[in-house]
Amino acid sequence: MITKINNLNELIRFRQDLHRWPELGFAEHETSRKIAAHLEALGVEYVGSVGGTGIVAKVVGTGDNHRMASVGLRADMDALPLEEHSGVQHSSANPGCMHACGHDGHSTMLLGAIEHLQANNDFSGTVYFVFQPAEEGVGGGKAMINDGLFERFPINEIYGLHNWPDLPVGKFGLLEGPIMASGDKFDITINGRGGHGGLNPHGCIDPIRIAAELINKAHTIVSREIDPLSPAVLSICAIQAGSMSGFNVIPHTATMTGTIRAIDEEAGDIVRGALKRVCDSLEHYYEIKIDLIIDNKFLATVNEADAVKTARGVIRSCFGEDALQQNYKPSMASEDFSYMLVERPGAYVHLGAGDKDHTHGLHSQKYDFNDSIIPHGIVFLANVALASLDKQNAG
Structure with missing residues (x-):
């Protein structure tokens, strides 16, 4: 189990740099370049220009993979056409464009998960890391699928994570069936x-x-x-x-x-x-x-029951039973991870991000991603990948 994040300050700087230079859907050229540069520095294999500006990286475990176990982890990269009024030091330097949904944080957490799985690669199977463009209603998920995401990269199960200011820090929102409309x-x-x-x-x-x-x-x-x-x-x-x-x-x-x-x-x-x-x-x-x-x-974002069971097990093991939000209800927001869940079983999870310093909701001009939840996201993503591989290898 991966529990300790050693390079948090570096990741926070990376996240805030992405926040300062946001880009709209299918125009995430500089964002993709920065992510690719980070992957190259880590020595991680990746393919660029998937579905436009998307990137798919992979880490292969050193254990036996005779069952061909594989799992995908997905993060979105694009920003919104809003003028930022957050007042934070790293506010957007691109007029009329801001990271008002936390995709800068999602990409950063996925990079953190890559680094830790690469350093702890004594697992059996392959983990794919999907950096998706254009989530905000302009078809990035479909574009990656149409560009052969699941044919070119044989992903058996896939998980996604979204920061959720309506939940307090330390809580996870998760349920079987539809979680988003x-x-x-x-x-x-x-x-x-x-x-x-x-x-x-x-x-x-x-x-x-x-x-x-x-x-x-x-x-x-x-x-x-x-x-x-x-x-x-x-x-x-x-x-x-x-x-x-x-x-x-x-x-x-x-x-x-x-x-x-x-x-x-x-x-x-x-x-x-x-x-x-x-x-x-x-x-x-x-x-x-x-x-x-x-x-x-x-489409509605529909979580598969067995993947939800896997994710809940990881949350309990890493964060405790109290981290699971009780009686969680679906959100009427929408998410194009839904198209990936049509293609492969998996689950989408909401990660609590609300505290006294982060009270503005998603798509607010005053929103800023809560950097304190970066370790929560990395720990969940890395360990749910390992749990999925263990499940496949035991099946």
């Missing part, structure tokens, strides 16, 4: 007929009026069409129509965008179908065209 982006365009808001409103087909009606109807879908024991969310998050300087101008169009989240696919299908019916009914009533586009960004 599916995530759709939808866009609606109402094509009305504009005109003078004072002279001839009766000659117009007001898209703002229709948008208001659509919003009201859409926001009743979940409360009246979805089983309350099957969580789902529909949120219209932005609307644009007309100009604030055109106080007497009815615009031709109104556009909206929003998201649908669901824990199970049946609930997601019901919400999607109901939103389409709402648009169709208003289109028919007002004799206009309403365009609805639904883009499925993420």
